[in-house]
């Protein structure tokens with residue numbers, strides 16, 4: 566005599582439902598694995614493109630034809646980004662400027678100085694504002710007749726950017742400029758030497 570539990574047979578409908586659920590589970594798992602693999606592969610394409618784009622933005626250098634704009638609130642209360650006019654920069658004054666649209670690159674910062682009376686291009690000179698010693702921003706002190714770096718006390722001549730004293734190993738690179746009929750200032754070439762620390 567056989568004793569024990571009596572097993573109730575699974576109805577066909579329940580078996581079909583269980584089979585369907587199992588197939589759905591396998592499909593879901595395969596789909597998930599496929600999506601994960603796709604996302605992993607895509608990351609190798611999208612991330613380098615993103616990094617390349619960021620680097621492109623970061624290295625925008627000054628180029629001929631770039632208009633010079635105030636880097637911060639400028640003379641006569643001009644807002645940052647406003648074009649600098651040659652007549653704004655009177656003898657003994659200075660302005661820090663960027664090439665328009667390229668302020669993201671600090672290496673583009675320019676020190677405009679006027680060393681002789683006038684309102685046009687004569688006596689108006691442009692230099693890199695980045696010290697050639699360790700890269701601090703140089704300040705114009707034209708009353709004292711100098712461009713000075715506050716970090717380690719390098720001094721440069723406003724007439725030609727040459728090192729007058731201090732640890733800076735090279736002159737400040739100069740930038741060729743032109744003054745347009747409307748008085749705005751544009752670069753006519755790149756800096757004449759590498760900017761900052763080399």
Ligand code: FES
Pocket residue numbers: 696697698699700701714715716717718719731732733
């Ligand atoms: S960074 Fe200008 S003197 Fe050192």
